[in-house]
Amino acid sequence: ETGVTQTPRHLVMGMTNKKSLKCEQHLGHNAMYWYKQSAKKPLELMFVYSLEERVENNSVPSRFSPECPNSSHLFLHLHTLQPEDSALYLCASSQARTSEPGDEQFFGPGTRLTVL
């Protein structure tokens, strides 16, 4: 176990559904990330939260809406998705960079999303 958990592990949804992905980290980190992994493409960063503030939105469509209520939890709310959004969604956490080196990112197991 890496200390980062994600639920659900698998999700099938229609294009008109609303669903949410959840990520929780038990490592005492203060930065959290959402990544998307599509078939045969590199992992793509979607969002970064550092100290509970969104510091990066990597040109992600508005049908993906992140929420970070505290430093241990991160959500990705999904609404009116397209079939091409089907992918493995990975959450990660790290200690936000200050003046100290480190920042090793630890990943959860991912949510396999299928949009019909």
Place this chain on the structure above:
Amino acid sequence: KQEVTQIPAALSVPEGENLVLNCSFTDSAIYNLQWFRQDPGKGLTSLLLIQSSQREQTSGRLNASLDKSSGRSTLYIAASQPGDSATYLCAPSSYNTDKLIFGTGTRLQVFP
């Protein structure tokens, strides 16, 4: 814009061989570089983290080297085992942000 290339894309070897996986990146202004392994359909497991000021890191049978000026990192796997079969991903992080940029990985199969 940082671009990461991993060579080879796939590798199939008998167990016991020593392996070299290559990673190159276009922007040498990195803060650190991580190597991960990913089993099919699973999340990423962090293997090694090399700070930009370091030349190499070792963990068990794994050794990662970093030549920042030439934009290269290499992962050495000694005495490979079937359990090493996975996709190996290289990810440098930008000097200005915590953002990791990933390569497409090297898919490794070690057969008995």
